[in-house]
Amino acid sequence: MAEEGDLNRNNQRLLRKTKFKGTDHLQYVWALQCERVECGHVYGANGSDFHLRRCPKCDGGAKGI
Numbered sequence: 001m002a003e004e005g006d007l008n009r010n011n012q013r014l015l016r017k018t019k020f021k022g023t024d025h026l027q028y029v030w031a032l033q034c035e036r037v038e039c040g041h042v043y044g045a046n047g048s049d050f051h052l053r054r055c056p057k058c059d060g061g062a063k064g065i
């Protein structure tokens with residue numbers, strides 16, 4: 001289970017778990033931030049996707065929710 005502050009293999013930081021329902025079964029939206037200095041994009045993703053997420057802005061990842 002991921003914790004707030006964790007970094008995934010694509011340099012996406014888990015900022016916090018929100019109370020908003022995600023688009024996947026029983027998932028909540030987690031706020032992620034791209035750690036690349038020149039980017040810093042913040043977006044939402046299903047908690048279940050955290051380990052796979054790539055930045056939607058600079059790394060061709062799926063659009064945030």
Ligand SMILES: [Zn+2]
Binds near residue numbers: 039040055056
């Ligand atoms: Zn980025």
